[in-house]
Amino acid sequence: MPTLSIPSNLYWFPRSLINLWNLGIIGIAFLMALPVLVIASFVFLPASENWQHLVDNLLAEYVSNSLLLMVGVSVGVLSIGVITAWLTSMCEFPGRRWLTWALLLPLAIPAYIIAYTYTGLLDFEGPVQGAMRAWFDWSYGDYWFPEVRSLGGAMVMLSLVLYPYVYMLTRAAFLEQSICVLEVSRTLGNTPFRSFTRVALPLARPAIVTGLSLALMETLADYGTVQYFGVSTFTTGIFRTWFGLGDSATAAQLSATLLGFVFLLVIMERWSRKRARFHHTSNRYSEIRRYQLHGKRAWLAFIACLSPVLFGFIIPAGQLLYWAINTATETINWSFALLAWNSVMLAGISAVVAVLLALLLAYGKRLQGNLLSNTGVRIASMGYAVPGTVIAVGVLLPFAWLDNSIDAWMREQFNISTGLLLSGTLFALVFAYTVRFLSVSIQAIESGLGKIKFSMDDAGRSLGLSPTGVLARIHLPLMKGTVVTALLLVFVDVLKELPATLILRPFNFNTLAVRAYEMASDERLADAGAPALMIVAAGIIPVIMLSRIISRSRAGGVQE
Amino acid sequence: MNITKALFAVVILLFGSNASMAASEEANLYSARKEALIKPLLDQFTRETGIKVNLVTGKADALLKRLQSEGANSPADLLITTDSGRLHRAHSAGLLQQVKSEKLNTVVPPHLRNPEGYWFGLSVRARPIFYAKDRVKPEELSTYEALTDKKWKGRICIRSSNNIYNQSLVASMIAHNGAEATQQWADAFVGNFARPPKGGDRDQIKAAAAGQCDIAIANTYYYGGMLISGDDAQIKAANSVAIFWPNQDGRGTHVNVSGVGVTKAATNRENAIKLIEFLVSPESQLWYAEANNEYPVVEGAGTSEILKSWGDFKPDNLSLARLGELNADAVRLMDRAGWR
Numbered sequence: 001m002p003t004l005s006i007p008s009n010l011y012w013f014p015r016s017l018i019n020l021w022n023l024g025i026i027g028i029a030f031l032m033a034l035p036v037l038v039i040a041s042f043v044f045l046p047a048s049e050n051w052q053h054l055v056d057n058l059l060a061e062y063v064s065n066s067l068l069l070m071v072g073v074s075v076g077v078l079s080i081g082v083i084t085a086w087l088t089s090m091c092e093f094p095g096r097r098w099l100t101w102a103l104l105l106p107l108a109i110p111a112y113i114i115a116y117t118y119t120g121l122l123d124f125e126g127p128v129q130g131a132m133r134a135w136f137d138w139s140y141g142d143y144w145f146p147e148v149r150s151l152g153g154a155m156v157m158l159s160l161v162l163y164p165y166v167y168m169l170t171r172a173a174f175l176e177q178s179i180c181v182l183e184v185s186r187t188l189g190n191t192p193f194r195s196f197t198r199v200a201l202p203l204a205r206p207a208i209v210t211g212l213s214l215a216l217m218e219t220l221a222d223y224g225t226v227q228y229f230g231v232s233t234f235t236t237g238i239f240r241t242w243f244g245l246g247d248s249a250t251a252a253q254l255s256a257t258l259l260g261f262v263f264l265l266v267i268m269e270r271w272s273r274k275r276a277r278f279h280h281t282s283n284r285y286s287e288i289r290r291y292q293l294h295g296k297r298a299w300l301a302f303i304a305c306l307s308p309v310l311f312g313f314i315i316p317a318g319q320l321l322y323w324a325i326n327t328a329t330e331t332i333n334w335s336f337a338l339l340a341w342n343s344v345m346l347a348g349i350s351a352v353v354a355v356l357l358a359l360l361l362a363y364g365k366r367l368q369g370n371l372l373s374n375t376g377v378r379i380a381s382m383g384y385a386v387p388g389t390v391i392a393v394g395v396l397l398p399f400a401w402l403d404n405s406i407d408a409w410m411r412e413q414f415n416i417s418t419g420l421l422l423s424g425t426l427f428a429l430v431f432a433y434t435v436r437f438l439s440v441s442i443q444a445i446e447s448g449l450g451k452i453k454f455s456m457d458d459a460g461r462s463l464g465l466s467p468t469g470v471l472a473r474i475h476l477p478l479m480k481g482t483v484v485t486a487l488l489l490v491f492v493d494v495l496k497e498l499p500a501t502l503i504l505r506p507f508n509f510n511t512l513a514v515r516a517y518e519m520a521s522d523e524r525l526a527d528a529g530a531p532a533l534m535i536v537a538a539g540i541i542p543v544i545m546l547s548r549i550i551s552r553s554r555a556g557g558v559q560e
Numbered sequence: 561m562n563i564t565k566a567l568f569a570v571v572i573l574l575f576g577s578n579a580s581m582a583a584s585e586e587a588n589l590y591s592a593r594k595e596a597l598i599k600p601l602l603d604q605f606t607r608e609t610g611i612k613v614n615l616v617t618g619k620a621d622a623l624l625k626r627l628q629s630e631g632a633n634s635p636a637d638l639l640i641t642t643d644s645g646r647l648h649r650a651h652s653a654g655l656l657q658q659v660k661s662e663k664l665n666t667v668v669p670p671h672l673r674n675p676e677g678y679w680f681g682l683s684v685r686a687r688p689i690f691y692a693k694d695r696v697k698p699e700e701l702s703t704y705e706a707l708t709d710k711k712w713k714g715r716i717c718i719r720s721s722n723n724i725y726n727q728s729l730v731a732s733m734i735a736h737n738g739a740e741a742t743q744q745w746a747d748a749f750v751g752n753f754a755r756p757p758k759g760g761d762r763d764q765i766k767a768a769a770a771g772q773c774d775i776a777i778a779n780t781y782y783y784g785g786m787l788i789s790g791d792d793a794q795i796k797a798a799n800s801v802a803i804f805w806p807n808q809d810g811r812g813t814h815v816n817v818s819g820v821g822v823t824k825a826a827t828n829r830e831n832a833i834k835l836i837e838f839l840v841s842p843e844s845q846l847w848y849a850e851a852n853n854e855y856p857v858v859e860g861a862g863t864s865e866i867l868k869s870w871g872d873f874k875p876d877n878l879s880l881a882r883l884g885e886l887n888a889d890a891v892r893l894m895d896r897a898g899w900r
Binding site for chain 2: 050053057058119123124125127130139140149227228229230232236239240242243244245246247326389392393396397399400401403404407417419420423424499502503504505506507508509510514515518519521522523524526
């Protein structure tokens with residue numbers, strides 16, 4: 001942090017803070033925070049009796065359900081994500097190669113869609129329980145069966161589709177660890193398991209926590225699953241208050257409480273990195289020699305890695321496929337291709353925008369390293385945990401205000417009406433996606449940048465590169481994998497996004513997620529099969545690319 | 561300075577050239593009805609009149625918010641919702657304009673439209689009781705109010721109070737019986753639930769068919785949708801329950817409408833009204849019945865075979881505007897009753 005050594009000056013505002021990077025960070029952070037701030041400002045509207053009504057009747061339930069959901073999803077994603085990451089990167093067992101990439105597949109399935117499919121399968125009226133009743137001649141009340149549509153069910157559903165965040169980032173961390181460190185650990189007499197718990201796991205902690213916090217933010221923002229399962233959480237409460245009671249002020253107060261949870265998460269992540277900078281401690285890399293598993297242990301490893309794929313992808317995708325085939329004649333036609341194109345185009349544009357902004361923010365923060373830039377980056381990534389609908393309304397209001405102001409000015413000056421310039425355009429939609437998913441790209445880029453030692457920057461600068469030159473010539477080549485990871489993560493997320501798309505899209509413009517939602521919310525699950533399957537299919541390609549990049553990202557090069 | 565202004569103006573006009581380009585024969589529609597449940601009618605309208613209809617579908621509340629924030633410059637000419645509560649809310653927020661159409665006023669009955677012409681019902685959806693044929697005799701049923709009887713303990717399935725159809729049902733009971741009586745009713749009613757509310761209307765019918773409960777409350781078109789789904793399991797489930805029309809000796813069975821209003825910002829007002837008139841034409845009304853098993857708003861309009869098979873019933877003629885007014889009260893009342 002070289003800028004801090006400037007001697008004190010007479011200005012109240014330290015001159016070192018006024019520069020292009022800081023201004024850029026503040027500007028972007030402000031734009032990205034704008035929708036959330038707009039909503040948060042409703043808090044200052046006069047409180048109504050509804051707030052008291054919520055406190056009396058519902059708030060305790062919202063808080064406890066949201067907390068329990070977070071705890072359950074944490075346990076789920078950590079156990080699945082870390083174990084599979086370790087097994088696939090450090091052990092050798094039959095099927096390891098294809099499981100390595102297959103473990104990412106559940107990422108392509110939106111949480112609300114996995115919820116629909118499992119409800120269809122496992123509910124009281126579904127084929128599984130139906131077959132059990134027919135087989136054993138049971139009827140209702142004669143046997144116990146876990147209730148899918150419950151808090152526990154929501155934990156399982158969300159864990160099944162969110163664990164890939166932990167898996168992916170943890171596995172990347174394991175692969176990027178210098179194998180020498182592990183070899184030293186083994187030489188010093190540690191068993192493979194102890195090397196894992198004492199060396200590899202602590203070194204991978206930032207990546208694990210980053211993955212976990214992404215999964216938890218998605219959990220907090222989830223509306224589709226909890227709503228369908230009848231679990232009252234903050235998001236369902238916000239919708240109910242806003243739309244059922246028509247009270248935006250109280251809904252904003254609830255949103256503000258939700259943001260409190262998000263800050264807790266952010267603090268947790270900061271705290272976990274406290275005092276520690278996790279750079280590569282050695283630049284020597286050698287090929288990982290995986291620990292060969294045999295017999296029963298090989299089988300256990302195989303089953304441990306297969307189960308998440310089976311339950312998180314194969315079964316739900318199979319159900320979707322079954323529905324899609326049954327309804328193919330009505331649902332699949334030329335307009336279907338248009339839907340797919342719209343989805344992919346939007347996701348592509350948004351991914352590029354979000355990653356460019358993330359690079360600017362993360363690198364600016366690295367250069368400046370001051371409180372201002374740190375806070376700016378934090379603020380810019382708030383959107384991730386806010387439900388899409390809330391963000392969409394937060395985008396709607398300032399854009400419409402701007403449009404109407406420009407229109408009024410143009411009428412006044414030139415007697416020309418410009419109408420709405422930005423509202424109801426794809427621009428507004430991409431903006432909303434960026435607000436919502438910037439955090440994903442920032443987290444990925446930051447953890448990538450964090451692994452590059454500051455001495456690299458110093459070396460680059462002393463050899464005459466500008467700060468931007470360091471980014472372009474040193475950092476980008478070093479973290480090519482990270483950049484592509486960030487791109488693909490945002491791409492897949494946008495592909496699945498629903499609520500903001502519903503509210504902000506232009507006339508005659510639909511996406512796959514919109515089509516799937518319309519069918520599913522009309523309780524025509526089978527007709528939702530084809531578009532949902534297309535979301536999954538369109539998501540698989542980037543997910544597989546992602547997996548290849550992660551395998552290759554090891555500096556020493558690991559032969560797959 | 562003027563040059564700067566002019567340049568600014570040119571840039572804006574270039575940027576937004578499509579926005580200011582008003583095509584002559586168009587109507588722009590914000591619809592809470594799903595694309596599949598409105599587009600075929602719109603296409604037919606375009607074929608007959610040459611007026612192109614641009615469509616955005618979405619959730620009613622979100623569309624309302626969009627309309628509101630876009631203000632006088634909103635491109636939307638029409639707002640379609642799937643319940644009268646939201647139309648009432650749009651009207652209260654000053655987003656709709658009055659339409660004086662002789663045709664609409666004669667074909668749409670007064671209680672199914674706003675008295676001053678701010679919105680009109682397009683199709684009727686009823687919310688009766690469904691009972692498992694093998695476990696419940698229709699003689700055991702009478703009214704919504706009677707469902708609080710002890711004999712129904714643990715036997716009733718109904719979806720969450722987040723759902724607008726339940727909110728409207730409770731609002732109608734507040735309108736008829738008063739808030740206090742309805743609160744007592746809701747407390748006892750919730751005590752008779754077979755399971756915590758979850759899933760949609762079809763799920764309640766399926767649960768009754770499978771034996772998890774004996775009675776379900778659901779909208780009729782979901783039941784019709786199950787009957788024509790082509791899915792054996794759903795058809796079997798639907799066939800094991802039957803409709804009971806409650807409150808036939810009193811006010812009638814609770815109904816709601818899917819309806820439409822012309823927005824205050826409408827620039828294609830004439831086309832918008834033409835579209836509404838088209839939607840209440842006999843052909844369109846028949847389409848609602850055949851495509852989605854909804855009842856026509858127009859008296860004497862043809863209905864589908866399925867609707868005929870359910871028999872005639874007496875609908876609650878409460879002015880639907882009241883449902884919107886009482887919606888928030890209904891939500892709070894259900895919260896207090898522990899109806900999740």
